[in-house]
Amino acid sequence: MEAATEPRGPQKLTNKGQATRARILEHAAELIYTKGVHATNNEQLRRAAGISGSQLNHYFPTKESLVLAVIEWQAERVLAFHRSERFTRFESLDSLREWAGFYLAYERSYQEGCSLGSLAAEIIKTDLDVRTELANSFEQWRDIFRDGLERMQGLGRISAEADPTRLAYLLLSAFQGGMLLAQVARDIAPLKAALQAAIDHVQTFAPPLTSQDHDPPPPY
Amino acid sequence: MEAATEPRGPQKLTNKGQATRARILEHAAELIYTKGVHATNNEQLRRAAGISGSQLNHYFPTKESLVLAVIEWQAERVLAFHRSERFTRFESLDSLREWAGFYLAYERSYQEGCSLGSLAAEIIKTDLDVRTELANSFEQWRDIFRDGLERMQGLGRISAEADPTRLAYLLLSAFQGGMLLAQVARDIAPLKAALQAAIDHVQTFAPPLTSQDHDPPPPY
Structure with missing residues (x-):
């Protein structure tokens, strides 16, 4: 289940996938706005958005891809x-x-x-x-x-x-x-x-x- | 030689100590201005200023003390x-x-x-x-x-x-x-x-x- 390294834009996702991606983004944006990019880590984001590490990695394989989004x-x-x-x-x-x-x-x-x-x-x-x-x-x-x-x-x-x-x-x-x-x-x-x-x-x-x-x- | 955890302002230093502290600061300021605080680490600073880890620790025991200076x-x-x-x-x-x-x-x-x-x-x-x-x-x-x-x-x-x-x-x-x-x-x-x-x-x-x-x- 680790084949998710290809870039995935929202256009390739199912409705459910888009909703999950949007939820991660919303929490990432809030964490980064409050604490800054450097103090925001994957664990906080996973907890805030209620997702697993592999889900996070599926939508945003790198910190750069997350920050860009x-x-x-x-x-x-x-x-x-x-x-x-x-x-x-x-x-x-x-x-x-x-x-x-x-x-x-x-x-x-x-x-x-x-x-x-x-x-x-x-x-x-x-x-x-x-x-x-x-x-x-x-x-x-x-x-x-x-x-x-x-x-x-x-x-x-x-x-x-x-x-x-x-x-x-x-x-x-x-x-x-x-x-x-x-x-x-x-x-x-x-x-x-x-x-x-x-x-x-x-x-x-x-x-x-x-x-x-x-x-x-x-x-x- | 690790008793250097008390705060040391420039006023307590010898002339040589003041010069060393000033050299560290100058290199730290330049590194931070160029690369940012987060990308500046002790090893780069030690190399740029030509000092040992214990010297750096002597003048700036924490990152906070260095950033403040x-x-x-x-x-x-x-x-x-x-x-x-x-x-x-x-x-x-x-x-x-x-x-x-x-x-x-x-x-x-x-x-x-x-x-x-x-x-x-x-x-x-x-x-x-x-x-x-x-x-x-x-x-x-x-x-x-x-x-x-x-x-x-x-x-x-x-x-x-x-x-x-x-x-x-x-x-x-x-x-x-x-x-x-x-x-x-x-x-x-x-x-x-x-x-x-x-x-x-x-x-x-x-x-x-x-x-x-x-x-x-x-x-x-």
Whole structure:
């Protein structure tokens, strides 16, 4: 029963197999988010997911294959969340404030940081061959902000002088750096300040007075 | 010769002992910066620093004591660099541009990231008891920017409406987040965009026209 060394993507699995794989992934993602990659071992994962060692080995024959799948899992979640209706494609300053407000109210922000960024930072110097997947995920995340900023320009909500790519990197960097500083400080204040300032900067490109847009005061 | 389990600070060491300890630290810092904490082991460190196992154990009886000393070592270096004459206490927009220019030209920025931030991110979820030391270092770093911004206000270079603490966190977060994104992308572009935008934002608080300050165009 040890012939399971061929790579197995979800597409090759039965429904039951897919469910088992998904359950392992969910527990692996949670363990890694809480304790970090290095402190997460097979025994903890087997116990948490309620599976045997051979089952784990069947779906994820190496730690690299597991980490790669967790990266994909976390990236899918964070990208889907950013693409959800809640943020209306980031085509207004209010949607950026809604976004910041969510993460500032989320207590795991300063406890465990960003689910994808904290994982990336922990493993980027290791030999795990996962950099391309990480880079691709962060590019898609940047594009969500950049596309939103471009739509804001199209709608006249920010000036044509704004550089959507530069502003998108500011938002994503302030988020990632603020998350790290908040974790270290065990305090949300650094993330709050960084996101406020980044959104303040986007707002400097808004027309000073318009009739279209009576924004309420920011929620912080 | 194994009675060396009492904690030994540099102050208790002879000159020769201090030099040995400093040599170990320098090699440990370099190994950790390049390969990460988890991939750095005693054997590599002994070989790099040219010391015996009992010497290593004498100065750093545990991995925690070594990591703590490396954090102090990296923090001292990064804080001293930011306090150096080169940046003239960050009391002008030019000094911020000089600072960004340095890290954008430094090839290890996108290879290994920030010497302190990448280490912090790698270990913040572990059991190593080093969070207080990290938090203290980042607070001092933030204070360097905040104090500079307050001096800019005193000199009329930025408006009294600017919030120096918020802007200081923006600069430090954009730096840390941009460093992570640059490492992942193996490309300096994310850091460049994030720092440009953060400094652009500070500049929005500068008076539109002054006779005192003919800044040259930014170096990027």
